[in-house]
Amino acid sequence: MNWKNVRLIYCKEILGAIRDRRTLISMIVIPLFFYPLLFLGIGYFTLMGQEKSEALPSLVAVVEDDTAPRLIEKLEQDEKIKLVHLKENEEEALKAGEIYLLIEIPESFDIEKDQENDRSIIIHYDSTIQRSQIARKRVTAVIEDYRQQMIRERLEQIGLNPDYIQLAQEEWLDVASEERKIGIILGMILPYIIIILIFVGAMHSAVDITAGEKERGTMATLLVSQLSRLEIVLGKYFTVMTISATSMLLGLIGLSIAFLTPVYALGELSLIKAKFSLSLFFLFFLVLAPLVGLASAILLLIGIFARNSKEASTYVTPIYMSAIFLGMISLSQGMELAEPMFFIPILNNSFTFKELLMGTIHWRHILSTLTSNMVIALLALLAAAKLFKKESVLFRS
Amino acid sequence: MIQVNHLTKVFYDKKRGKVTAVNDVDFCCHKGRIFGLLGPNGAGKTTTLRILATMMTPTAGKVLVNGYHVVKAAHKVRQSIGFLSGETGLYDRFTSRETVRFFGKINGLAEQEISKRMTQIFQTLGMTHFQDVRVDKLSTGMKQKLSIARAIIHDPPVLIFDEPTVGLDVITARVVIETIREFRNQGKCIIFSTHQMHEAEKLCDEIAIIHLGKLLSAGTLVDLKKRFPVGDLEEIFFKLINKESNK
Numbered sequence: 001m002n003w004k005n006v007r008l009i010y011c012k013e014i015l016g017a018i019r020d021r022r023t024l025i026s027m028i029v030i031p032l033f034f035y036p037l038l039f040l041g042i043g044y045f046t047l048m049g050q051e052k053s054e055a056l057p058s059l060v061a062v063v064e065d066d067t068a069p070r071l072i073e074k075l076e077q078d079e080k081i082k083l084v085h086l087k088e089n090e091e092e093a094l095k096a097g098e099i100y101l102l103i104e105i106p107e108s109f110d111i112e113k114d115q116e117n118d119r120s121i122i123i124h125y126d127s128t129i130q131r132s133q134i135a136r137k138r139v140t141a142v143i144e145d146y147r148q149q150m151i152r153e154r155l156e157q158i159g160l161n162p163d164y165i166q167l168a169q170e171e172w173l174d175v176a177s178e179e180r181k182i183g184i185i186l187g188m189i190l191p192y193i194i195i196i197l198i199f200v201g202a203m204h205s206a207v208d209i210t211a212g213e214k215e216r217g218t219m220a221t222l223l224v225s226q227l228s229r230l231e232i233v234l235g236k237y238f239t240v241m242t243i244s245a246t247s248m249l250l251g252l253i254g255l256s257i258a259f260l261t262p263v264y265a266l267g268e269l270s271l272i273k274a275k276f277s278l279s280l281f282f283l284f285f286l287v288l289a290p291l292v293g294l295a296s297a298i299l300l301l302i303g304i305f306a307r308n309s310k311e312a313s314t315y316v317t318p319i320y321m322s323a324i325f326l327g328m329i330s331l332s333q334g335m336e337l338a339e340p341m342f343f344i345p346i347l348n349n350s351f352t353f354k355e356l357l358m359g360t361i362h363w364r365h366i367l368s369t370l371t372s373n374m375v376i377a378l379l380a381l382l383a384a385a386k387l388f389k390k391e392s393v394l395f396r397s
Numbered sequence: 398m399i400q401v402n403h404l405t406k407v408f409y410d411k412k413r414g415k416v417t418a419v420n421d422v423d424f425c426c427h428k429g430r431i432f433g434l435l436g437p438n439g440a441g442k443t444t445t446l447r448i449l450a451t452m453m454t455p456t457a458g459k460v461l462v463n464g465y466h467v468v469k470a471a472h473k474v475r476q477s478i479g480f481l482s483g484e485t486g487l488y489d490r491f492t493s494r495e496t497v498r499f500f501g502k503i504n505g506l507a508e509q510e511i512s513k514r515m516t517q518i519f520q521t522l523g524m525t526h527f528q529d530v531r532v533d534k535l536s537t538g539m540k541q542k543l544s545i546a547r548a549i550i551h552d553p554p555v556l557i558f559d560e561p562t563v564g565l566d567v568i569t570a571r572v573v574i575e576t577i578r579e580f581r582n583q584g585k586c587i588i589f590s591t592h593q594m595h596e597a598e599k600l601c602d603e604i605a606i607i608h609l610g611k612l613l614s615a616g617t618l619v620d621l622k623k624r625f626p627v628g629d630l631e632e633i634f635f636k637l638i639n640k641e642s643n644k
Contacts, residue, residue, distance in 0.1 A: 005503065008503055012488075216486040221487075223450075223452045226475050226476055226505055391453050391454070395453070
């Protein structure tokens with residue numbers, strides 16, 4: 001085998017890819033612009049919606065018979081709560097979104113005067129409406145304040161200091177570092193996105209330079225040249241790997257820009273707080289490079305086997321869906337894989353990558369991921385090279 | 398230059414079972430001659446030419462191209478041939494110059510040699526005015542000229558043309574025919590497949606009529622007319638294939 005010939009094929013395919021608008025879209029535009037914009041958009045609109053809802057006063061209706069005047073007074077004093085007086089159809093008004101919350105104080109509720117009376121207040125809200133949930137939070141705070149005041153007064157009435165009942169006050173301290181907090185968020189999102197980026201980047205080019213070449217009749221010109229079949233397959237394989245890796249790297253750059261944009265994508269945390277060392281980047285490479293190799297080999301194998309681009313796309317779809325499914329498992333927080341599961345490709349990449357993002361280095365997991373992906377990629381590549389020698393595959397119509 | 402002895406190619410098809418695409422075929426092509434394979438669609442012409450071009454391996458028989466065995470010395474055979482068929486497409490996103498340079502490189506030519514040969518070929522085929530135009534902007538005729546240029550950049554002694562005029566307008570087809578004639582004058586060995594009688598009659602020094610994988614008869618046009626005194630090549634062709642079909 002002559003590596004110079006592999007390079008010739010590689011350069012030709014890369015030049016072709018650079019001049020192909022569709023490859024550029026899947027390799028550059030989608031990862032560098034589309035995904036970051038998607039994240040920024042989701043973050044921006046969620047934040048805008050929240051801010052708008054928080055800024056608005058909560059419209060609250062109260063149905064009562066003057067049994068809790070002090071509570072009503074407290075509600076009226078709260079700047080963020082606006083009491084609405086409705087004479088009838090309060091529940092309908094709540095369902096229609098005219099009010100955000102309905103407080104029903106029964107006639108029997110009279111704790112301000114009679115200590116032995118009914119103590120329940122019924123509050124109606126709509127869990128599907130954010131404004132109603134915000135109103136619930138605000139009213140709960142007012143009721144808690146009201147409750148504490150009532151307790152203090154009653155204790156004072158019997159000559160006890162209110163502090164007397166303040167037993168076992170808890171104080172919660174979070175030991176998780178900022179890096180770990182950001183790691184857990186990134187660990188949930190990134191592995192899944194990276195799997196998509198790797199496959200989306202590689203899919204079009206893998207199909208185009210194999211099944212597409214067959215379809216356009218350009219494959220025969222390569223077969224009668226002085227290149228060996230293995231040289232052709234390797235040249236094409238490295239092309240798909242390059243495009244897939246570029247798509248992944250540009251995607252990561254794009255997402256980093258999105259995450260660095262204050263608050264939109266990652267809430268209160270900023271990527272700036274996450275300090276990734278050079279050795280960690282090396283481990284990222286160890287985990288992700290075999291996945292790029294694996295995805296490229298499998299997609300190339302499918303492309304060589306298929307009669308044309310359409311058939312190749314049909315075969316690629318279930319592979320892509322399976323990859324997304326395996327990647328999605330890493331989205332679930334708290335899920336842990338058993339040791340043998342780290343030999344399942346894609347699943348192992350997403351979990352090992354997640355561990356690394358959270359600052360945990362399990363060498364056994366890294367090695368399992370590396371070896372299983374590399375072995376399967378090599379087998380797929382050998383199968384692709386073998387298929388490329390089969391007349392029944394190359395010339396079937 | 399091309400020697401084909403008892404060539405047989407069998408395919409296995411899921412629906413049809415065993416299919417003999419080429420059945421015990423013998424023929425020879427010589428330097429400075431055009432050998433025509435004449436046959437209807439499905440006769441086995443393309444399969445024969447693909448075996449000569451090392452794209453397929455024979456099931457039985459011996460094939461030598463420029464003295465090299467197509468299976469044992471496939472690489473040497475590929476160095477000796479230029480292949481052109483209706484199927485051999487071009488890269489749409491490359492210019493004519495880039496296309497020819499790429500094929501020069503993968504056929505082992507040095508950069509200087511490529512430039513020299515390219516200038517010469519482009520002038521001969523009248524391609525200079527579109528050498529820097531991308532293939533997807535070229536007309537069918539221009540593309541066919543480029544396909545020829547790509548096939549001959551490494552100056553091979555043997556040229557294999559599989560129905561090179563299919564789908565071309567009369568003017569372009571004529572240019573292709575003239576170019577093939579010019580290659581013969583340069584002393585190249587040319588094998589040419591077609592299903593068009595007039596093309597074979599005009600161009601070929603020797604003709605082999607092939608049908609259902611079998612070579613029915615071969616020789617110069619004069620020989621064939623002597624052997625089958627039924628009229629022109631078309632009449633000979635129909636007489637032979639009808640006889641074979643009725644067997």
